[in-house]
Amino acid sequence: MKCPYFSINQRLGIFAIILGIIALLAKDPTKASFVRVDPNRLILESHSTSKFIEPLDLAEKLIAGNEYFTIVDLRNPNEYEKGTVPNAINLSAKDLLNGELQRNEKIILLSDDDTKSLNAWLALKSLDYRNVMILKGGYKGWVEQVLFPSIPADLAEKEKDKFEKIKQISLHFGGSPRLISGGQAIEMQTVGVQQPAMQAPKPNVASPKPSVQGKPKREGC
Amino acid sequence: MIAPFYKFGFFGEEFSLIIAFIIGIGFGFFLERAGFGSARKLASQFYFYDMTVFKVMFTAIITAMFGVFFLGVFGILDINLIYFTPTYVVPQIVGGFILGFGFIVGGYCPGTSVVSTSVGRIDGFIFLVGVFLGIFIYGEIYPLISNFATSTAMGKQTLYGFLHIPYGVAVFFVTLMAVGGFAGASRLEKVFQKKLFGGEK
Numbered sequence: 148m149k150c151p152y153f154s155i156n157q158r159l160g161i162f163a164i165i166l167g168i169i170a171l172l173a174k175d176p177t178k179a180s181f182v183r184v185d186p187n188r189l190i191l192e193s194h195s196t197s198k199f200i201e202p203l204d205l206a207e208k209l210i211a212g213n214e215y216f217t218i219v220d221l222r223n224p225n226e227y228e229k230g231t232v233p234n235a236i237n238l239s240a241k242d243l244l245n246g247e248l249q250r251n252e253k254i255i256l257l258s259d260d261d262t263k264s265l266n267a268w269l270a271l272k273s274l275d276y277r278n279v280m281i282l283k284g285g286y287k288g289w290v291e292q293v294l295f296p297s298i299p300a301d302l303a304e305k306e307k308d309k310f311e312k313i314k315q316i317s318l319h320f321g322g323s324p325r326l327i328s329g330g331q332a333i334e335m336q337t338v339g340v341q342q343p344a345m346q347a348p349k350p351n352v353a354s355p356k357p358s359v360q361g362k363p364k365r366e367g368c
Numbered sequence: 369m370i371a372p373f374y375k376f377g378f379f380g381e382e383f384s385l386i387i388a389f390i391i392g393i394g395f396g397f398f399l400e401r402a403g404f405g406s407a408r409k410l411a412s413q414f415y416f417y418d419m420t421v422f423k424v425m426f427t428a429i430i431t432a433m434f435g436v437f438f439l440g441v442f443g444i445l446d447i448n449l450i451y452f453t454p455t456y457v458v459p460q461i462v463g464g465f466i467l468g469f470g471f472i473v474g475g476y477c478p479g480t481s482v483v484s485t486s487v488g489r490i491d492g493f494i495f496l497v498g499v500f501l502g503i504f505i506y507g508e509i510y511p512l513i514s515n516f517a518t519s520t521a522m523g524k525q526t527l528y529g530f531l532h533i534p535y536g537v538a539v540f541f542v543t544l545m546a547v548g549g550f551a552g553a554s555r556l557e558k559v560f561q562k563k564l565f566g567g568e569k
Binding site: 156160163164166167168170171172173174175176177249250 | 430434437438439440441445446447448449534535536537539540542543544546547550551554
């Protein structure tokens with residue numbers, strides 16, 4: 148079809164401008180909602196315990212450093228400043244739902260208590276975030292099980308290996324395992340380690356995601 | 369299904385590499401068809417008598433822009449999940465100058481050198497060897513320049529976010545810019561062809 152008035156370039160230009168004008172009037176696609184959640188799946192998942200991760204398991208993953216996940220500390224900034232899990236970022240419940248996190252990210256939530264984390268978990272799940280877990284016991288659990296684990300003083304030979312591992316993990320994070328005998332702490336093990344590193348990690352200005360662990364995502368050109 | 373498929377977990381990393389390969393072949397094919405396998409064609413851009421590079425690239429940009437915007441409007445693509453290369457202002461300006469310098473000296477940019485090699489041009493192949501040498505050297509000296517390479521970080525940036533204007537308005541102005549750029553480039557071509565070749569080319 149030959150158009151007597153405009154060349155093909157001119158017609159394409161006009162077409163582009165028309166699309167531009169439509170875009171001017173269209174709604175903002177970044178604010179569109181894409182949530183399509185299956186309520187049955189959500190109910191099933193909310194009853195399962197597999198969404199919890201034990202503090203020691205998280206500690207092992209952090210040491211191994213070969214998994215990519217984002218740890219989100221939901222407590223208030225004051226508590227976060229005092230101490231948190233290594234590489235955790237501090238987000239309020241509001242930030243959490245503002246698209247700070249990506250849907251396919253592996254997310255681990257922690258808080259003072261599991262109820263707050265569970266609420267956040269449910270909110271994220273209902274927004275179709277795929278892989279959300281909760282640190283069992285929150286920051287308290289981390290302190291009790293990773294930083295200052297209680298280790299029985301009178302150990303059977305069989306159990307020694309297990310507790311040696313816990314001790315090593317604790318020391319790795321700058322904690323100090325406590326030896327317990329008959330329910331009483333008898334000694335504070337410090338083995339050349341000073342007070343545990345209780346400060347929050349410095350916010351990394353250079354990188355928008357300080358929580359990136361291990362293998363970086365293969366993306367971009 | 370909602371795009372981006374990879375982000376929504378419709379396929380894994382291995383399959384995404386196959387998709388990338390297919391898209392790459394398509395990209396290379398159209399670069400070749402636009403004449404970008406030839407260093408003469410590419411370099412003529414810098415002497416303003418043949419603005420094909422500018423036109424093809426700007427066409428690609430606004431086509432992609434319309435695609436992303438309208439797929440988002442129609443609820444097929446979740447724009448918030450698209451990966452952005454983070455912005456590092458000063459290092460990227462320096463990088464741009466280095467790339468531009470290499471472009472004008474060698475006659476290719478990295479993508480077009482691959483295109484030119486695959487159609488059998490020796491200069492393209494030598495350029496490609498240089499590209500890999502450069503990548504190797506960059507990797508080796510990275511520890512020394514990593515502070516600079518990650519300075520002036522601005523994270524994920526968009527034109528509309530940076531200028532605090534609605535997305536649609538940004539799309540409209542980029543369209544005007546592209547159409548204006550096209551008209552301007554065509555005029556520039558005519559002027560410089562006349563100047564350099566006396567109106568015959």
